[in-house]
Amino acid sequence: MALAAAKDTGLAAARGKTDAKPAGAGIMRSLVSKLILLLVVFCAVPVMLYGEFKQADKEKQSLLLESVREQGRLIAETLRPLLMREEPSPLLDVQSVVSRLATPHTGVKVLFLPAGEHGVEGFYYVASEPEVPPATLQLERDRLVERGVLDNLVGTCAGEVPIALRHSNPLGNDELLTSITPITTKAGCWAVITAHAGGAFLGTSIGQPYWQTLEVRIAIIIYLTMALLTIGVFLTIWRSLMRFRNTARQVRTGNAPAGSFAKQNGVPELAVVAEEFDRMTRSLQESADDIRLAAEDNAHAFKTPIAIMRQSLEPLQRIVPEDSARGRRALDVIEESIDRLDHLVTCARQLEETTAELLDPPRQEVNLSHLLERMLGAYDEAFTSRGLHFRANIKSNVIVRAGEDLIETVIENLVDNAMGVSQPGGAIAVQLSTSGSNALVVVRDHGPGVPENQLERIFERYVSLRGLSSQEGGTPQEPVAGTPVNQHLGIGLWIVRRNLEAVGGGVRAENAPGGGLAMVFWLPLAS
Numbered sequence: 001m002a003l004a005a006a007k008d009t010g011l012a013a014a015r016g017k018t019d020a021k022p023a024g025a026g027i028m029r030s031l032v033s034k035l036i037l038l039l040v041v042f043c044a045v046p047v048m049l050y051g052e053f054k055q056a057d058k059e060k061q062s063l064l065l066e067s068v069r070e071q072g073r074l075i076a077e078t079l080r081p082l083l084m085r086e087e088p089s090p091l092l093d094v095q096s097v098v099s100r101l102a103t104p105h106t107g108v109k110v111l112f113l114p115a116g117e118h119g120v121e122g123f124y125y126v127a128s129e130p131e132v133p134p135a136t137l138q139l140e141r142d143r144l145v146e147r148g149v150l151d152n153l154v155g156t157c158a159g160e161v162p163i164a165l166r167h168s169n170p171l172g173n174d175e176l177l178t179s180i181t182p183i184t185t186k187a188g189c190w191a192v193i194t195a196h197a198g199g200a201f202l203g204t205s206i207g208q209p210y211w212q213t214l215e216v217r218i219a220i221i222i223y224l225t226m227a228l229l230t231i232g233v234f235l236t237i238w239r240s241l242m243r244f245r246n247t248a249r250q251v252r253t254g255n256a257p258a259g260s261f262a263k264q265n266g267v268p269e270l271a272v273v274a275e276e277f278d279r280m281t282r283s284l285q286e287s288a289d290d291i292r293l294a295a296e297d298n299a300h301a302f303k304t305p306i307a308i309m310r311q312s313l314e315p316l317q318r319i320v321p322e323d324s325a326r327g328r329r330a331l332d333v334i335e336e337s338i339d340r341l342d343h344l345v346t347c348a349r350q351l352e353e354t355t356a357e358l359l360d361p362p363r364q365e366v367n368l369s370h371l372l373e374r375m376l377g378a379y380d381e382a383f384t385s386r387g388l389h390f391r392a393n394i395k396s397n398v399i400v401r402a403g404e405d406l407i408e409t410v411i412e413n414l415v416d417n418a419m420g421v422s423q424p425g426g427a428i429a430v431q432l433s434t435s436g437s438n439a440l441v442v443v444r445d446h447g448p449g450v451p452e453n454q455l456e457r458i459f460e461r462y463v464s465l466r467g468l469s470s471q472e473g474g475t476p477q478e479p480v481a482g483t484p485v486n487q488h489l490g491i492g493l494w495i496v497r498r499n500l501e502a503v504g505g506g507v508r509a510e511n512a513p514g515g516g517l518a519m520v521f522w523l524p525l526a527s
Contacts, residue, residue, distance in 0.1 A: 035234045038231070039231070042230075050211075057213075065178060068106075071106065072178055072192070072194030076183065078101060079101070082097055084183070086187070091126060094126055094127045095127040098129045109144075109193040110192055111124065113153070120145045123191065124137075125137045126190075144193075149193070152180075157182045157189030158184065173197070176197075177193060180192070240267045243265070247261050248261075298348070299346070299349040302345040306342050364401070364402070364404070365526045366404050366407060367398070368523065371404065372392075372432055372441070375411050375412070376392055376415070382419065386422070387424035387425055388426055389425075393429070393430070393432070394432045398439045406499045407523070410496050410521065413496050417492060417493070418517075421445055422445050428444070431444075435522070438523060439524075443519045445517055447516050449516055455510070458509060459496070460490075461494040462490040462491065463490045496521070503523065506522055508520050
């Protein structure tokens, strides 16, 4: 058994080393980290591409504007001789010339500021193509004044004014004003404005922010749709995994006996995985049932010949003379071996049942207060016969979710251990309370305690510290062949921990300040 304990410890340590992975490895494989990385990419790539495309569009815009402004200069130069003429007045022919120079996509507006007038309010319309109805001439001029188109011409009437201004005329048509060419004459200041129909620059950023262009808006819609679909896929997988986790927890805790991974799955591609999980769950439950049945059958099969051997030993004890020391010694060894074999069969059954509880632990609502009171009441005679004092502080109506037999095994082991290390006149105290979502039970004795460095080892299989005090640094004792039948086998506390962990609880050992050992275990409260 010592070898078995060492082997278990070594395997656990080896598994710990094997399973230990760098923290970074788990982060890199996490779906959350990949989703965050994807979001960073989705945010960074558009910013970088937008800057590059904006610069390219700016260069394209410069070339395009230079072309249309050159066209505006040519129109202005064509009109210059007419506007410089003094007699007859150019006002008579300017509309016909403007109509001839304009194209379906290029419009021309001519405004005039008479000499001696000051301020943009002094400009008035002379000609326009497309023609502006008389009723809207003032409104058109007011809009141009409001947009600041004519501000630079007041006072100097010199130098071409390159602009790129989107403008909506009184007829509701969008135009792009591309250049203003001033022509100074004795009569005053002429302003030749070239404008292009908005449709000719549809999709370009001329006269508006780049992000408002049609192509950018379409790209944004496509990109956002792609991002939402990708994130949606991640979230769908994540939700399915969370549903799997909840189902697994429900199956483990017994809150949903009919829980099914396949029913909780929302991703068709994970259907095969969900079905395999369901098969695995059923297989574990069936294995647990088989182990329980095998434990019962094996115990019954072993107990029968043991009982027969015990009965057959009685006539032999009557036959062997009292003065035959050798014969009596042989009978004592046989009887001791039969008792030990009976105890080992019982322990083997407990081990198998514990394994079954780990695979498929029972889940039911148990009134822990009533169970403790009933079980501790059955110990009254044992406490009295051993001269032990007993104190109990049991909170009423504490309901937990576990198996009644499982809890009984835990309590029996802890109380028996406390009685085994207590001397006549000693005291054993049991307290039941609640802490958060758990029921908390403390079983305290006034025995020798346990060395601090061995508090965790006492929960290992085949490890016993009977006979060691908390002040001794001895090595835990493992049972060996030939020891008395009442020798502690070192599996009771191992079973306690395994049983409690199987139903979501736990246990720890503490050396009490006033001496003795406190075994603290907890179970989840029933919701």
